[in-house]
Amino acid sequence: MFRVVKFGGSSLATSDRVKNVAQITKSIAAEGYPTVLVVSAIGGITDQLIDCARTAEHNSAMAFEKLDKIKSRHYEVYPDEMNEQDTKKLILTYFEELSDILKAVSLIRVCSSRTLDYIVTYGERLNAQLLTRLLKRTGSLVEYIDGREIIVTDKKHDGARVLVDATYARIKARLAENLIYVVTGFIASSEDSVTTTLGRGGSDYTAALIGAALDVEKIEIWTDVDGFMSADPRIVDSAFVLPQVSYEEAMELSYFGAKVIHPETLRPAVQKGIPVWIKNSFSPEKAGTKISSTSNGSDHPVKGIASFHNISMINVQGSGMVGVPGVSGRLFGALAREGINVIMITQASSEHSICFVIQSKDANAAKRALQAEFEPELVSRKIDDIGIRDNLAIIAAVGENMAGHPGISGKLFEAIGENSINVVAIAQGSSERNVSLVVDELDAVMAVNVIHSAFYLSHRISNVFILGTGNIGATLLEQMKSGLDDLLNKNGLLIRVCGIANVDTMIIDDQGIDINNWESILSASDQKTDMDVLLQKIKAFKLQNSILVDVTASEFVASKYVDFLRAGIHIVTPNKKANTMSQTYYNELKSLTRDHRLHYLYETTVGAGLPLISTIQDLVQSGDDVLEIEGIFSGTLGFIFSALTAEKPFSTIVRQAYESGYTEPDPRDDLSGMDVARKILILAREIGLEMELGHVTVNSPLPLELSEGSLTDFWRKLPSVDADFERQRAKAEAEGKVIRFMASLKDGTCSVGITRVSREHVLSRADGTDNIIRITTKRYYDNPMTVQGPGAGREVTAGGIFANIINLSFHLP
Incomplete structure (x- = not known):
């Protein structure tokens, strides 16, 4: 039983790689099998030969310079062989022949397709001859075979059609002994011995034809990758090798950009039911990918995601197309006459328009061909102007198990929509193995990533950008340090911190920041914090599931939320400013999140880590009417007023709260009551009321003289109010009550201030930094x-933010 192995140009690009190929081949032959080794040209040589031929049409001197470089490359890759006189003489003869052909081309100033076919065959012939001599020199029984001896085609050049019966007969007659046969891939000849080529990917095709003719157990294609990947690893970091794919899956993935194997290669293998293995010549120990008649039945429905770039879409539309037979035939006939390949087609059921997708290099030629074909209809306006849309990409989700599996398309488009990616066109084959969509080229990388993630081909991924590294921001990063690994290992959720900013500097990295060293990395950064620059960078990264986490109290940052939402970026924040700016701005935030299926989470704006906003949202969405909300909304003020006693004056407790981290850096921000006013306004808007911050009645516990001046003045003057607070406390105690700083919402009005409540009232039970909120519906x-x-407190607030990030990440595709 023969073994058929093929090595591509990248596996044969250097001296070390050639020796590696020789070692792999000898190991296979050592198992006792006659071995057919099909080889391509040295990596890059085919393109260089084509360039030489085209250059010779107008500049012979430059063409010969390029030919010298090709010769030098072969000396570099095979230094030992080129020191052998017989080998050197043979190779120099080849280059003399090439030189003569280029001279002829330069004289007549044209290189025909037949001549070009002949020129490019030297790549495979040179490489196969040299590799044959290397194997002989190292003790192998080996024979060189020119592919033109055994592969028979018609007379078409650059992609000749193989005459299968004649080819199989020649292969069986020529390959009979227990040797290593080194065969040139890619090249063939017609029945009357005219040199032809099999087109790009032709060496794979040569190997498949030989394998099918000899009825081998398997065909091995050795390349520079580990096998078929679930997606392009240059695009998707978590792409992995697919251990097994069906012939159909392999052809679909190859057609849509997976450059592992040429789709034509598989035809002989499919006809004979021969498995094709994709192996990595740089890592021969790895299993690779098996391509056979069956897929793995236990796989996810989507096996892999492929992408096809440099695409244009042409749209032909007009009322004169509706119900007119033959329009499609004329359209695609015109394209066929120009040799233009149509990659994808979509047509409106009204027959008013036909869209098709082609390579961008063919777009202008296609438009000219259609303008000529439909000139009468264009003149009479039965067909509108033929439009081209450039800078597009095709994304294809492929899988044998997609057939008959409900919800695949829905899940795919949900993932795309959640990341604000616009779909230009859609197509699905009747086999249901492939769903293809066209997107802008700029969205292609993100589209592949989100689809890959959505179908469980990788971990769920969220990319987080954190603004603010103060008390809560720093605590959040500490919690993430200890929690992210568990989320990944136990729940398959990968949260990457890709940006951190404080008031002065920021760091941004689309590959993620080492949060164990974030402080030193941020301090070493010379990039100034700039919200517009941050937004542009996030948009340019095209990362899936990007989340802005605003841990500042900045009104300026809050004013930028609409820009981030418009860019498809989700937001998590404890910053109360956005939801308490103008009603118009608040409505715009809500509209953007609703209309664009984005997430804007602000649970921690009221109640720190308590599930307060989500509870009110559930009540409202389920149809309940909220009649009254009252409570202690400030952990800081709750701590201060619950700790107030005759022995412990107001100023002492405020200092204690400040030193415990319960207050803002300037405690007056808490004592003014405006923070509580913002919280009750947020809840008022949450139940559907439209009002502004100025509509909230605020009775501040601080006299005006303490609200003004420096922080030092505040601390110096604060004891002056102790007596007044003691009088209020004592009066309440005499009435069997306590004083609390409360907010209330009732009958469409909001108020904030000190209130005396009975000891039986639920709000009297406030202790420490607890919030207590009573909701009447x-x-x-x-x-x-x-x-x-x-x-209040860094840990609970940061924990609430972290929980929002986690919950949001689990809801994203």
Whole structure:
């Protein structure tokens, strides 16, 4: 039983690689099999020979310079063989022949397709001759075979059609002994001995033809990759080798850009049912990919994602096309006469338009051909002007198990939509093995990544950009340090921090930042923080599932949310400013998230880590009416007023809260009551009320003289208000009450201030930094709902933000 192996140009590009190929071949032959070794030209040589031929048409001197470089390359790759006189003489004869042909081309100033076919065959012939001599020199029984002896074709050049019966007969007659046969791939000849070639990928085709003729058990294609990948690893970091694919899957993936094997290669193997193995010549120990009649039945429905770039779409439309027989035939006939290959077709059911996708290099020729074909219809306006849309890419999701599997298309387009990627055109074959879509070239990388992730071909991935490294931001990063590995290992969720910014500098890296060393990396950065630059960088990265995490209290940053949402970037934030800016701005935020299927999570703006906003949203969405909300919304003020006693004055407690990290850097931001006013306004808007911050009645506990001046002045003057707060506390105590700083929402109005509440009231039970919020609704009228828990502190707020990031990531594709 023969073994058929083929090595491509990249596997034969250097002296070391050639020796590696020789070693692999000898190892196979050592198993006792007669071995057919099909080889391509040295990597890059075919293109150089074509360039030589085209150059000779107008500049013979330059053509000969390029030929000298080709000769030198063969000396570099086979130094030992070129020191042998017989080998050197043979190779020099080849180059003399090439030189004579180029001289002829330069004289007549044209290189015909027949001549070009002949010129490019020297690549395979030179390489096969030299490799044969290397194997002989190292002790192998080996014989060189020129592919023209055994592969028979018609007379077409650059892609001749193989005459299979005649080819198989010649192969069987020529290959009979227990040797290593080194065969030139790619090249063939017609029945009357005119040199032809099999087109790009022709060496793979040669190997498949030989394997089929000899009825081998398997055909091995050795290349520079580990096998078929689930996606292009240059695009998708988590792409992996597919251990097994069907013939149909391999052909679909190859057609749409997976440059592992030429689709034509598989035809002889399919006809004979011979498995084709893709192996890596640089890592021969790896299993590779098996291509056979069956796919792995336990696979995910989508086996792989392929992409095809440099694509243009041509649209032909007009009322004169509706119901007119033969329009499609004329259209595709005109393209066929120009030799233009149509990659994908989509037609409106109304017959009003036909769109088709071709390589961009053919777009102008296609338009001219159609303008000529439909000139009468264009003149009479029965067909509108023929339009070209450039800079597109095709993304194809391929899988044998997609057939009959409901929801594949829905899941695919949901993933695309969640990342704000616009789909230009769609096509699906009747076999259901392939769903193809056309997107802008700029969106192609992101599209491949989100589809790859959506079908569980990789971990779920979110890319996070964190603004703010103060108390809460730094704590969030610490929590992420300890939690991200577990999320990946236990839940398959990969959260990458790709950006960190403070008020002065920022760092951005689309591959992710080492958050174990974020402080030193950020301090070493010389990139100034700029929201517009950050936005442009995120857009340019084209990362899937990008999330902006705003841990600042900046109104300027909040004003930029609409720009990030318009760019398809989700937002998580504890920053209350955005939801308490103008009603118009708030409505725009809500509209963008609703209309573009984006996520804007702000649970921690009210109640830190408490599930307050989500609870109110659930009540409203389920049809309940919220009648009243009252509560202690500030963990800082809750701590201060619950700790107030005759022995512990107000100023002492404020200092304690400040030193414990419960207050803002300037405690007046808490004591002004505006923070609480923002929180009750957020809840008012959440239940559907339209109002501005100025509509909230705020009774600040601080007198005006303490609200102004420096922070040092504030601390110096603060004890002056102790007596007043003690009077309020004592009066409340005498009435059997306590004082609390509360906010209330009732009858469409909001108010904030110090209130005396009875000791039986639920709000009197506030302790420490707890928030207590009582919600009265139509459903919860007799026994209102109460939400209670820590409402301040770095850990709980950061934990709430982290939980929002995690929950959002699990909802993204």
